[in-house]
Amino acid sequence: xxxxxLAATRTTCPYCGVGCGVLAGADGSVRGDPAHPANQGRLCxxxxxxxxxxxxxxxxxxxxxxxxRASWDAALDAAAEGFRRALAQHGPEGVALYVxxxxxxxxxxxxxxxxxxxxxxxxxxxxSRLCMASAVAGHRxxxxxxxVPGVYADLEQADLVILVGSNLAWCHPVLHxxxxxxxxxxxxxxxxxxxxxxxxxxxAADLHxxxxxxxxxxxxxxxxxxxxxxxxxxxxxxxxxxxVPALTxxxxxxxxxxxxxxxxxxxxxxxxxxxxxQSSSGTDKANAIINxxxxxxxxxxxxxxxxxxxxxxNAMGGREVGALANMLAGHLDAERPEEVAxxxxxxxxxxxxxKPGLKAVDLFRAAEEGRIGAMWVMATNxxxxxxxxxxxxxxxxxxxxxxxxxxHAGSDxxxxxxxxxxxxxxxxxxxxxxxxxxxxxxxxxxxxAPGEARADWWIIAQVARRLGWxxxxxxxxxxxxxxxHAAVTELARPAPxxxxxxxxxxxxxxxxxxxxxxxxxxxxQGPRGGRITPPVQRLVVTPFRRPAHQGGMILLTGRLRxxxxxxxxxxxxxxxxxxxxxxxxxxxxxxxxxxxxxxxVRVASAWGEAVLRLALDxxxxxxxxxxxxxxxxxxxxCGRINAAVTPATDPVSGQPELKHxxxxxxxx
Ligand code: SF4
Numbered sequence: 001x002x003x004x005x006l007a008a009t010r011t012t013c014p015y016c017g018v019g020c021g022v023l024a025g026a027d028g029s030v031r032g033d034p035a036h037p038a039n040q041g042r043l044c045x046x047x048x049x050x051x052x053x054x055x056x057x058x059x060x061x062x063x064x065x066x067x068x069r070a071s072w073d074a075a076l077d078a079a080a081e082g083f084r085r086a087l088a089q090h091g092p093e094g095v096a097l098y099v100x101x102x103x104x105x106x107x108x109x110x111x112x113x114x115x116x117x118x119x120x121x122x123x124x125x126x127x128s129r130l131c132m133a134s135a136v137a138g139h140r141x142x143x144x145x146x147x148v149p150g151v152y153a154d155l156e157q158a159d160l161v162i163l164v165g166s167n168l169a170w171c172h173p174v175l176h177x178x179x180x181x182x183x184x185x186x187x188x189x190x191x192x193x194x195x196x197x198x199x200x201x202x203x204a205a206d207l208h209x210x211x212x213x214x215x216x217x218x219x220x221x222x223x224x225x226x227x228x229x230x231x232x233x234x235x236x237x238x239x240x241x242x243x244v245p246a247l248t249x250x251x252x253x254x255x256x257x258x259x260x261x262x263x264x265x266x267x268x269x270x271x272x273x274x275x276x277x278q279s280s281s282g283t284d285k286a287n288a289i290i291n292x293x294x295x296x297x298x299x300x301x302x303x304x305x306x307x308x309x310x311x312x313x314n315a316m317g318g319r320e321v322g323a324l325a326n327m328l329a330g331h332l333d334a335e336r337p338e339e340v341a342x343x344x345x346x347x348x349x350x351x352x353x354x355k356p357g358l359k360a361v362d363l364f365r366a367a368e369e370g371r372i373g374a375m376w377v378m379a380t381n382x383x384x385x386x387x388x389x390x391x392x393x394x395x396x397x398x399x400x401x402x403x404x405x406x407x408h409a410g411s412d413x414x415x416x417x418x419x420x421x422x423x424x425x426x427x428x429x430x431x432x433x434x435x436x437x438x439x440x441x442x443x444x445x446x447x448x449a450p451g452e453a454r455a456d457w458w459i460i461a462q463v464a465r466r467l468g469w470x471x472x473x474x475x476x477x478x479x480x481x482x483x484x485h486a487a488v489t490e491l492a493r494p495a496p497x498x499x500x501x502x503x504x505x506x507x508x509x510x511x512x513x514x515x516x517x518x519x520x521x522x523x524x525q526g527p528r529g530g531r532i533t534p535p536v537q538r539l540v541v542t543p544f545r546r547p548a549h550q551g552g553m554i555l556l557t558g559r560l561r562x563x564x565x566x567x568x569x570x571x572x573x574x575x576x577x578x579x580x581x582x583x584x585x586x587x588x589x590x591x592x593x594x595x596x597x598x599x600x601v602r603v604a605s606a607w608g609e610a611v612l613r614l615a616l617d618x619x620x621x622x623x624x625x626x627x628x629x630x631x632x633x634x635x636x637x638c639g640r641i642n643a644a645v646t647p648a649t650d651p652v653s654g655q656p657e658l659k660h661x662x663x664x665x666x667x668x
């Protein structure tokens with residue numbers, strides 16, 4: 001081991017849900033951690049550039065109130081007073097938190113405890129609602145709990161890997177590298193990509209199923225019916241008769257190949273991501289996939305299973321602490337009174353919210369209608385990232401007390417906030433994150449706190465103290481919060497619960513500091529980590545429904561290889577900007593009769609419009625166009641594509657349909 005490696009801090013990448021381990025040197029060097037199970041030393045272009053994102057340019061360094069620098073005391077007093085006023089005027093339903101998968105688990109836990117336990121509101125939702133809420137809802141319907149049964153090694157041990165709505169090569173690059181490395185050793189391994197677009201992930205695929213946008217349920221319901229015909233037992237009512245070629249637009253020969261491969265291959269992993277989840281039928285899509293694994297028994301065993309991967313580094317941590325409007329901490333069930341009572345007693349929180357809160361899109365609708373008196377946004381930029389962003393901006397402008405705690409000054413959301421609270425960023429803060437295969441890893445600070453920035457959990461505890469609940473938030477450090485979170489997972493629950501961190505509930509501060517990557521469940525006794533065979537396995541009927549809005553050209557949105565979210569970090573790295581320096585709309589050449597390549601094109605919908613440069617690309621399907629979701633007003637005054645995106649949501653998960661908006665395209 002060389003000297004610089006010895007001096008490095010073991011932490012994790014703050015970008016995607018793969019959760020790669022990183023060795024960060026005090027000299028700004030960053031390399032993949034060979035000892036971390038997720039990446040075994042690999043990093044993608046974004047992770048490798050982390051060292052170039054730690055400068056203080058654009059950072060929020062001091063509390064601000066009404067546009068002026070303020071002391072911490074004054075800013076925290078103002079935040080507490082805003083909540084007090086809103087509670088008096090509207091009651092608990094008039095206050096809200098909108099948080100982020102960028103928060104560490106300890107921050108998430110503190111925010112959820114403040115909202116549900118003490119403000120007494122279910123109105124805490126996360127930008128994870130945009131990412132994987134449909135997968136969560138699908139898991140809960142099928143398994144009774146939000147369980148990801150598989151482990152990353154399954155992707156290497158499978159003989160058939162099916163990527164559904166996932167451009168893994170760009171969005172979870174290290175997992176894609178692991179699959180390709182495994183296939184180089186076992187060439188019999190097949191890769192199928194299910195995606196309307198011919199993405200970078202298709203380059204290595206044996207079969208690309210370019211299905212019609214939004215038709216995934218038909219594809220997997222058709223597969224399920226085929227499995228029934230092939231001899232797998234299907235309960236009554238599950239084998240829907242659908243005209244799958246007509247609904248999906250796929251050729252019968254392609255479908256026959258897909259059916260044959262799935263039916264005859266024991267080791268199958270079906271991995272899905274935002275292309276599946278971001279849909280008005282996202283939950284049904286998740287269950288349609290899970291159904292095919294349940295009827296074949298291909299779950300919880302090596303090389304097989306349904307596998308949802310998350311977009312954000314700690315979307316899983318947020319799910320574990322229940323920081324979504326319809327969930328409780330520790331996978332406790334808000335619909336079981338005895339579990340609600342157990343949490344109320346544990347937190348000593350007589351005001352514990354008894355009903356679910358508003359999910360993201362509904363929350364901002366309520367705000368526009370004047371029903372939210374105080375909202376605290378943490379580590380996210382809803383003015384850019386939510387659909388129908390003009391509506392979101394009207395909502396933000398209407399909230400009497402809007403608090404934003406963030407690393408970055410001057411975001412589009414910050415323009416509307418009266419109170420700005422500087423938070424620690426990556427490399428400065430300390431806590432844990434959970435990746436897509438349930439591995440809890442430490443994120444460790446190795447840089448000094450800049451300016452007056454503080455940890456999110458500390459800021460939350462200070463506001464709670466000012467509201468009179470200080471004794472319940474008197475944690476000396478992040479380790480104490482983690483222990484409390486772990487203890488919640490041991491609270492009595494009559495139904496079987498797999499999520500169990502009891503074995504970590506007594507961790508010392510030193511043990512927490514040294515915690516190696518640890519896969520849950522971590523019970524006090526019995527086997528830990530590994531694959532899960534869900535104790536509850538339910539098949540769910542998933543009737544095919546068309547997307548919420550039809551007609552015209554269909555706008556698909558998504559991520560680019562080298563950018564992350566609204567580019568607050570990656571947008572500052574010149575070599576990452578070289579991949580795509582401006583937002584570009586791609587259209588199939590056959591659909592671009594009136595449009596000039598390289599010219600500007602107006603993308604207009606019933607909700608708004610954006611202007612982007614046009615590129616012709618045969619990889620984009622006929623009748624659809626694609627735009628990246630990253631650009632903010634500061635970076636591209638007209639390129640914010642969410643201005644045009646429909647706010648339609650899935651009726652079960654509340655996840656927005658970010659991948660199916662009818663638009664018209666005209667030269668600008
Ligand atoms: Fe970071 Fe994801 Fe890249 Fe790993 S694959 S380095 S977690 S962005």
